[in-house]
Amino acid sequence: MTAQHQDAAARAHEAREEVRRKLLGAWQLVSYTAVSTDGDVVQPLGPTPYGLIVYTPEGYMSAQLGRGDRPPLPSARLEDAASDDLARAAIGYIAYGGPFTVVDPATVEHHVTTSLFPNWIGRPQVRTVTFDGPYLRLAVATPTRLWGADRTAELTWSRAA
Secondary structure (H helix, E strand, C coil): CCHHHHHHHHHHHHHHHHHHHHHCEEEEEEEEEEEECCCCEECCCCCCCEEEEEECCCCEEEEEEECCCCCCCCCCCHHHCCHHHHHHHHHCEEEEEEEEEEEECCEEEEECCEECCHHHCCCEEEEEEEEECCEEEEEECCCEEECCEEEEEEEEEEECC
């Protein structure tokens, strides 16, 4: 490897590390929108979603997102809740986690090892990364079949207080 290639590799590594450092910590969900290729916009978790995504120095992430209008269950205890009540609660909730890798300065890959949606386990969730002042924007890189149309989804986060 030439010195020029070594310098380029070192710069690329440092750019990834800078993004990794910026990601670390806890972020609160501000908005979640999905736009179809023809411009139709939906809010998959409604107009008042809530959520938390955490990136740790050890290289793990965890994301929990929910609809702001999820009603409480009739049962006070999880194990006493009826199956249909639990199913309704899960429809408005997304949860997953696992190791993460900053692929390049604009891309993070979440390596899913645990998820409310079992089909995501073992499948990477690739997101574009943009920092805009106090905000973190994570988006699906290419249009994906979401809610009946090919859409790009974008989640906006702010630093948790």
